[in-house]
Amino acid sequence: MILDRRQAITTGLVATAATTLLPAAAMPVSARDAATSGQPPAYYRIKVGGIEVIRVHDGVAARPLDASFVKNAELADVQAALAAAFQPTDKVVIPFTTTVVRTPQHTVLIDTSLGEFGPPTAGAWAKNLAAAGVAAAKVDLVVISHFHGDHISGLRGKDGTSAFPNAKVMVPEAEWAFWMDDGQMSRAPEAMQAGFQNVRRVFGPIAAEVAPFTDGQELVPGLRVMAAHGHTPGHSVFLVSDGSDQLLVWSDTTNKPELFVKNPGWQAVFDMDGERAAATRLRLLDMAAADRLLVAGYHFPFPATGHIARDGDSYAYVPVFWQANL
Amino acid sequence: MILDRRQAITTGLVATAATTLLPAAAMPVSARDAATSGQPPAYYRIKVGGIEVIRVHDGVAARPLDASFVKNAELADVQAALAAAFQPTDKVVIPFTTTVVRTPQHTVLIDTSLGEFGPPTAGAWAKNLAAAGVAAAKVDLVVISHFHGDHISGLRGKDGTSAFPNAKVMVPEAEWAFWMDDGQMSRAPEAMQAGFQNVRRVFGPIAAEVAPFTDGQELVPGLRVMAAHGHTPGHSVFLVSDGSDQLLVWSDTTNKPELFVKNPGWQAVFDMDGERAAATRLRLLDMAAADRLLVAGYHFPFPATGHIARDGDSYAYVPVFWQANL
Numbered sequence: 001m002i003l004d005r006r007q008a009i010t011t012g013l014v015a016t017a018a019t020t021l022l023p024a025a026a027m028p029v030s031a032r033d034a035a036t037s038g039q040p041p042a043y044y045r046i047k048v049g050g051i052e053v054i055r056v057h058d059g060v061a062a063r064p065l066d067a068s069f070v071k072n073a074e075l076a077d078v079q080a081a082l083a084a085a086f087q088p089t090d091k092v093v094i095p096f097t098t099t100v101v102r103t104p105q106h107t108v109l110i111d112t113s114l115g116e117f118g119p120p121t122a123g124a125w126a127k128n129l130a131a132a133g134v135a136a137a138k139v140d141l142v143v144i145s146h147f148h149g150d151h152i153s154g155l156r157g158k159d160g161t162s163a164f165p166n167a168k169v170m171v172p173e174a175e176w177a178f179w180m181d182d183g184q185m186s187r188a189p190e191a192m193q194a195g196f197q198n199v200r201r202v203f204g205p206i207a208a209e210v211a212p213f214t215d216g217q218e219l220v221p222g223l224r225v226m227a228a229h230g231h232t233p234g235h236s237v238f239l240v241s242d243g244s245d246q247l248l249v250w251s252d253t254t255n256k257p258e259l260f261v262k263n264p265g266w267q268a269v270f271d272m273d274g275e276r277a278a279a280t281r282l283r284l285l286d287m288a289a290a291d292r293l294l295v296a297g298y299h300f301p302f303p304a305t306g307h308i309a310r311d312g313d314s315y316a317y318v319p320v321f322w323q324a325n326l
Numbered sequence: 327m328i329l330d331r332r333q334a335i336t337t338g339l340v341a342t343a344a345t346t347l348l349p350a351a352a353m354p355v356s357a358r359d360a361a362t363s364g365q366p367p368a369y370y371r372i373k374v375g376g377i378e379v380i381r382v383h384d385g386v387a388a389r390p391l392d393a394s395f396v397k398n399a400e401l402a403d404v405q406a407a408l409a410a411a412f413q414p415t416d417k418v419v420i421p422f423t424t425t426v427v428r429t430p431q432h433t434v435l436i437d438t439s440l441g442e443f444g445p446p447t448a449g450a451w452a453k454n455l456a457a458a459g460v461a462a463a464k465v466d467l468v469v470i471s472h473f474h475g476d477h478i479s480g481l482r483g484k485d486g487t488s489a490f491p492n493a494k495v496m497v498p499e500a501e502w503a504f505w506m507d508d509g510q511m512s513r514a515p516e517a518m519q520a521g522f523q524n525v526r527r528v529f530g531p532i533a534a535e536v537a538p539f540t541d542g543q544e545l546v547p548g549l550r551v552m553a554a555h556g557h558t559p560g561h562s563v564f565l566v567s568d569g570s571d572q573l574l575v576w577s578d579t580t581n582k583p584e585l586f587v588k589n590p591g592w593q594a595v596f597d598m599d600g601e602r603a604a605a606t607r608l609r610l611l612d613m614a615a616a617d618r619l620l621v622a623g624y625h626f627p628f629p630a631t632g633h634i635a636r637d638g639d640s641y642a643y644v645p646v647f648w649q650a651n652l
Contacts, residue, residue, distance in 0.1 A: 052363075325450075
């Protein structure tokens with residue numbers, strides 16, 4: 001090794017780069033496809049005993065951060081929590097990740113994301129489902145946690161066709177009772193009218209076939225409902241289990257964990273019954289921490305899967321250790 | 327919606343699944359390829375101004391956990407730290423993630439992983455490089471942080487050929503001086519002999535061309551060396567910067583953050599000069615936290631990128647918020 005070649009080598013790199021660039025045609029196809037930019041497909045598999053769970057990401061939506069986002073916290077405290085998580089403080093970036101549950105007999109989809117109705121920062125869901133090997137025609141059950149637009153819109157395209165034509169659709173009984181009630185719609189504030197209309201767009205054409213579920217019901221073997229009302233009137237979470245292996249599909253028990261796992265008493269603007277949502281949140285955080293449950297959160301950062309740890313008087317979110325080999 | 331259809335629908339799902347399974351030939355190619363199992367390719371892109379950084383994962387290695395792993399901590403405390411991170415306590419699972427830095431003129435690879443020399447739980451590196459669009463022939467500079475086997479072995483295949491035939495190789499001057507010294511090798515304990523031999527296997531054939539670097543040196547525009555000695559005699563980290571955007575390539579300043587970010591004074595069995603490694607670790611943790619630097623850690627969980635936050639008298643690792651859209 002010649003020590004005084006140091007500068008020459010650094011300078012010489014430009015020439016080396018120019019002469020070793022290969023034409024694209026000489027590259028393997030996989031490299032050529034991926035070469036320009038972009039992340040890998042955003043899905044992540046988890047084994048729960050003999051059940052395969054796949055987290056499938058749709059993207060994110062950003063909204064300007066103002067005092068309305070957390071109904072019972074000071075804006076400065078919310079900004080401080082975001083800064084502590086190394087996230088922007090002038091906006092809230094909310095990710096969306098749905099869940100596929102493949103049992104020996106069934107391919108179940110829990111929630112359907114924004115589908116064709118999201119902002120440009122979302123909309124990767126169909127592509128990510130395909131990359132994960134989930135064919136829409138093979139989904140035989142769609143389970144809905146609650147009727148907010150980011151959980152139901154993708155069930156039906158802009159042209160009115162079903163995105164999962166061979167799937168039964170099951171929904172929380174209390175959710176259906178609230179949102180499909182025309183009296184509730186007529187009494188609701190203007191800001192909620194679009195939500196009621198979207199529920200009718202999605203479920204109207206299949207209203208006679210939609211099946212309700214209630215607390216404790218086993219939807220298919222290994223997938224059980226747990227009522228978690230408050231965020232919405234029928235908001236539900238789901239326990240996937242096979243033997244002693246368990247995964248809790250958290251739905252919107254918390255929105256961003258950086259805010260609402262750390263501060264369970266904070267009520268997001270989306271929590272329709274803020275007090276009840278916070279009580280449910282505390283109950284499920286306590287259960288997840290005590291039982292060391294793996295938790296799949298709809299609004300957790302991708303891969304949107306992790307554990308809940310006690311942290312003093314509060315809780316902390318611990319993202320899953322990425323398993324590249326299953 | 328007919329409420330009393332609930333049981334019939336649940337029961338009926340088995341029949342529905344059987345009739346809606348499509349033959350594989352009817353599925354799109356992308357779905358067919360991915361359908362059976364497996365995770366997406368494990369790479370992750372980061373923009374540092376106009377520089378593209380790609381974290382490329384190789385896999386993990388597990389070693390039984392015993393009292394030797396942390397030289398100056400009680401085994402029970404190490405086990406407790408792993409349990410707090412929801413990781414196994416009977417073994418230590420160590421991930422490996424290398425770094426590609428693409429500047430307008432150069433494709434630089436920092437460290438070369440285990441290559442063909444890893445356990446079955448590793449070895450995905452070449453596949454992940456290709457998936458990320460990094461052709462081996464286009465790498466024009468390989469930079470080595472230090473000479474431990476998991477950082478250099480992949481530079482050369484089992485057949486002796488270079489994995490990056492068009493690349494210059496640059497290494498820490500102090501690292502070269504130590505490991506290439508036959509006197510050091512002769513005085514080293516038996517457990518280190520394989521390491522010395524591996525250094526000779528990797529660098530012997532190119533000894534005359536390898537270029538040394540020292541603290542503060544700019545290797546290519548936007549990539550600067552920072553000496554971080556202690557883990558090994560010449561262990562180095564690297565600052566990637568473009569304008570005000572920065573990323574610190576952390577190398578082995580810490581091994582697993584669950585242990586050594588939280589407990590910077592703990593000395594891993596791999597820290598050759600334990601006291602000096604701990605002092606360097608504290609200095610860089612303090613710098614990363616104070617400057618809110620994005621940090622790429624070789625042994626962080628994939629995507630192996632995040633921030634360092636002060637946490638009482640210690641520090642915490644905050645994984646990056648996954649950006650699916652660049």
